[in-house]
Amino acid sequence: MDAVGASLLLNAGIAKTASPDQLMQAAAEVLPAVRARIGRRLARGTGILECIVAVALLIAPLRLPAAIAVAVLGVSFAALGTLGLLRGSGVPCGCFGGTSDHPLGWANIGAGVALVVISAMTAAAPAPPAGYSAAAAFLASIALLIGCFWLNRHLILRIFGARRVTQAQTEVG
Amino acid sequence: MLVIFGFAVLLLAVGLVLLFAMFGELSARLAEAGMTRRSTMVRPLDKAWVGHSPGTWPAPLTGASRKPLTLLVLSSSCTSCADVATQLVDKPGHADWDEAAVLVSTANQDTGEDFVVSHGLSGLPHYVDEGGSWIASELNVRHSPTALVFRDGRLTAAYIFHDVAALRAKVDQDQRDYSQGQEGERHDGALKLG
Numbered sequence: 246m247d248a249v250g251a252s253l254l255l256n257a258g259i260a261k262t263a264s265p266d267q268l269m270q271a272a273a274e275v276l277p278a279v280r281a282r283i284g285r286r287l288a289r290g291t292g293i294l295e296c297i298v299a300v301a302l303l304i305a306p307l308r309l310p311a312a313i314a315v316a317v318l319g320v321s322f323a324a325l326g327t328l329g330l331l332r333g334s335g336v337p338c339g340c341f342g343g344t345s346d347h348p349l350g351w352a353n354i355g356a357g358v359a360l361v362v363i364s365a366m367t368a369a370a371p372a373p374p375a376g377y378s379a380a381a382a383f384l385a386s387i388a389l390l391i392g393c394f395w396l397n398r399h400l401i402l403r404i405f406g407a408r409r410v411t412q413a414q415t416e417v418g
Numbered sequence: 419m420l421v422i423f424g425f426a427v428l429l430l431a432v433g434l435v436l437l438f439a440m441f442g443e444l445s446a447r448l449a450e451a452g453m454t455r456r457s458t459m460v461r462p463l464d465k466a467w468v469g470h471s472p473g474t475w476p477a478p479l480t481g482a483s484r485k486p487l488t489l490l491v492l493s494s495s496c497t498s499c500a501d502v503a504t505q506l507v508d509k510p511g512h513a514d515w516d517e518a519a520v521l522v523s524t525a526n527q528d529t530g531e532d533f534v535v536s537h538g539l540s541g542l543p544h545y546v547d548e549g550g551s552w553i554a555s556e557l558n559v560r561h562s563p564t565a566l567v568f569r570d571g572r573l574t575a576a577y578i579f580h581d582v583a584a585l586r587a588k589v590d591q592d593q594r595d596y597s598q599g600q601e602g603e604r605h606d607g608a609l610k611l612g
Binding site for chain 2: 255256259260262263264296300303331350376378379380381382383385386387389390393396397400
């Protein structure tokens, strides 16, 4: 569960750090006080924080404090999703950078709840055995790549689709 | 040793994810700079309540609701919505599209009014929907930019779009099919007729 949680946070964190604008727009829609400069810094800062918490979750001595941070992040995602529902957000949330196409709403609430559950399970679990960090890092890498390919499937299909069209054009021409 | 190897693999995976994220950002920036063609895909909005007639209509849209209507739902903080507004007004401009009206979903009224004025949409029938409350409660629409097609006050189709000309062609085709009494296709979000 720690590896899954870490991979989710890493995917979201890296995407936000590289593409903060979508999240900034979505946040500005539901929280008008968020301005362009603050919003972009806030989005990037959130992304970096998610990455740090994710890595900490995979290091045995840092698991518990990381679990608390995961719970806080989960609550904030759920809160933002609730705000999006209440204020009728229509802009893609940017939670996974440019690949997000759902506005702030139930998906964010669900993700927030899932993170809180993961943090509770981590906190309740007994002390991890020796070799935990290595195993967790491996599993997180696999989950991270699967998540990344899933989130970017449209981009991947677009690239391969363009390649097939080019090949067909070459064969006809 | 194993821990170092495990985190090295994680670092490689992170690098790959970062590469994808940068590809996505590059793609978005090229689209904004006009260096890529705008998508002409018009796809159905699945969650909209197709077949439903709104119980109430906002005052600015009451007149428009009595005739065939294509309501374009835009958000005041959405870049592609700003692009749609530009297409409507002057690039290339669709002043001859009598059926079109605009709904601006926004967090507060002033921001929505500013969006209408700054994008030259005042000449079109328009409504600023604060909090998106009307469009969400009456039609279950929470996405923008979207197009809602009404016939006799009833929602007959809902689409996600980016190119106004492509949308207009799709709506005109649907209207021709409707007029000729042909069956629409349920799977593309339009009402099944006949």
